[in-house]
Amino acid sequence: MMKDSPPRRPAMPPIGPIKVALFLVCLLPLAHLVQAGLTDALGANPIEAITHATGDWTLRFLLITLAVTPLRRLTGAHWLLRLRRMLGLFAFFYASLHFTTYIWLDQFFDLQGIAKDVLKRPFITVGFAAFVLLIPLAATSNSFAIRRLGGRKWQSLHRSVYAIAILGVTHYWWLVKKDISEPLLYGSILAGLLGIRAWWREVERRKQLAGEYMPKAKLGRKVIQIVPK
Amino acid sequence: MLIRRPADIAPSEITPRALFEDRRRFLQTLSGGAVAGAALWAGFPSTARAAPQKLAPLTPSPFNVKEDKTPYKAVTTYNNFYEFGTDKEDPAANAGVMATRPWTVKVEGLVGKPRSFDIDEILKLAPLEERIYRLRCVEAWSMVIPWVGFPLAALLKQVEPQGSAKYVEFISHYDPKIMLRRPVLDWPYREGLRLDEAMHPLTLLTVGLYGEVLPNQNGAPVRIVVPWKYGFKSAKSIVTIRLVEREPVSSWTQANAAEYGFYSNVNPNVDHPRWTQSKERRIGEFSKRPTLMFNGYADQVARLYQGMDLQKYY
Structure with a gap:
């Protein structure tokens, strides 16, 4: 974990108050939605408006969560890591609202219709898969689970968030009728966030390969062991 | 002699009672009735629009x-x-x-x-x-428009x-x-x-x-x-x-011939490749309703397509 820490270490800000403030900020999209619902400001198709808003915020929180590690590495503000769990859980929170909206308001518990949708509509299939894959991550997002699974196992499980984010953007991409400008924006940001990880990993790999100081016997093993943050 | 007629109220100014109540029901369903007052207020039609030409x-x-x-x-x-x-x-x-x-x-x-x-x-x-x-929109919502x-x-x-x-x-x-x-x-x-x-x-x-x-x-x-x-x-x-x-x-x-064919007749039996066309949401209603063949105009238009494979000519 500490291997690639930049030398600079900004002073640790008060994490407690920051967490409380962040929690409230993360609830703002929901508050806005509830307010719009109560004041008839959701437009002519309120169910669609709720579906889109909760879906948008799921994607946004996924991207924000994925931005924590690069941001931390670029700024040296390691305390950011302590906000990541909350951000990830908010992604799951909005995903749950999105899913509930679909099941309840959109399909009205028409299980047959839902099953047909999940199997036949690719955009629903990938969205559903993304949601299902988020559940174990949310369920293991506590210190107890980390201890029980062990850090490495836990980490590899939580790397599935990369796939989940790709599925999420694909879900949006396949949904739109023609104008893909917004899915393209989400896709580009995600590509950037994943790309920077791949780049760092590659740099690390080359550094190690070039490292003549490393005992030859250990080299092969070392290369495989390297994991990106 | 001049007889003053009552001011004309366009039918459009009056929200039909059924819709008015429907919106209430929608909001109540969402909130378990806790916001009946707000819903009542929300149900009033907007008066802020310029009078278009009759x-x-x-x-x-x-x-x-x-x-x-x-x-x-x-x-x-x-x-x-x-x-x-x-x-x-x-x-x-x-x-x-x-x-x-x-x-x-x-x-x-x-x-x-x-x-x-x-x-x-x-x-x-x-x-x-x-x-x-x-x-009936291809996106599976519908309206009734005079x-x-x-x-x-x-x-x-x-x-x-x-x-x-x-x-x-x-x-x-x-x-x-x-x-x-x-x-x-x-x-x-x-x-x-x-x-x-x-x-x-x-x-x-x-x-x-x-x-x-x-x-x-x-x-x-x-x-x-x-x-x-x-x-x-x-x-x-x-x-x-x-x-x-x-x-x-x-x-x-x-733009996309596989999804939007020349005919594009409303047909609940031919799905859009990415979503079903068997149901639709009527704007203002909560539950979806079944989509009708030729959008309910089969009696008038079905003969135009006699003998045509509507799966092929979508």
Whole structure:
């Protein structure tokens, strides 16, 4: 974990108050939605408006969560890591609202219709898969689970968030009728966030390969062991 | 002697009771009845809109559906008119800048008497009727809209289609100065019908809705409405009508032929590749309703497609 820490270490800000403030900020999209619902400001198709808003915020929180590690590495503000769990859980929170909206308001518990949708509509299939894959991550997002699974196992499980984010953007991409400008924006940001990880990993790999100081016997093993943050 | 008549209240100013109550029910369902007061308040129609020009007199039509009309506000704020933006609220926000006078519609191609019609001529070409039609969007939502217009056939007869004319192409207005420049679709928007579809008495050359001239976002000053086809087949803000021999390629078909075919008849049995068409959400209603074959106009139009494989000619 500490291997690639930049030398600079900004002073640790008060994490407690920051967490409380962040929690409230993360609830703002929901508050806005509830307010719009109560004041008839959701437009002519309120169910669609709720579906889109909760879906948008799921994607946004996924991207924000994925931005924590690069941001931390670029700024040296390691305390950011302590906000990541909350951000990830908010992604799951909005995903749950999105899913509930679909099941309840959109399909009205028409299980047959839902099953047909999940199997036949690719955009629903990938969205559903993304949601299902988020559940174990949310369920293991506590210190107890980390201890029980062990850090490495836990980490590899939580790397599935990369796939989940790709599925999420694909879900949006396949949904739109023609104008893909917004899915393209989400896709580009995600590509950037994943790309920077791949780049760092590659740099690390080359550094190690070039490292003549490393005992030859250990080299092969070392290369495989390297994991990106 | 002057007799003071009571002020006319346009039917559009009155929210039908059923819808009013429906909205309450929707909100109550959402909140378990906790916000009945807020819902009551939310149910009042907006009074903040300029009075558009009335169209009168209107002949009632035998084709009117008896279902509750979608409120004026929803009809005029939830639109697909991509030239003015791809979000539903965009056209209402952006289309106001389009000048709809003067406006001419060129009718050309395989006709005996090609000519241009001024919009004021069109308004007087045939008696204006109120036609309350279902509108089914390809995105699986629907409305019931009281359009004002007359059969497109009345206009086409004036130009005397030639025997070789088999199809009609509609070209919409496109002005990059006020409309979307991104090539979301191939502008100008083009649509088409078979000549017999275009001549069908249900196909309406439309100049108004709710007894008033069309708001810009609904395709002012003149559009067509083909109620048994998905909404995108009904071209808006038309500037050219061209009679041709070969099936024209519409902007949507050009964009994605696998999803948007030439016919695009409303058909609950032929799904869009990415979503089902068996059900639809009527705007203002909570539960989905089953989609009807030819949008409920099968009695009038099914014969046009006799012997055709509708899975193939979607």
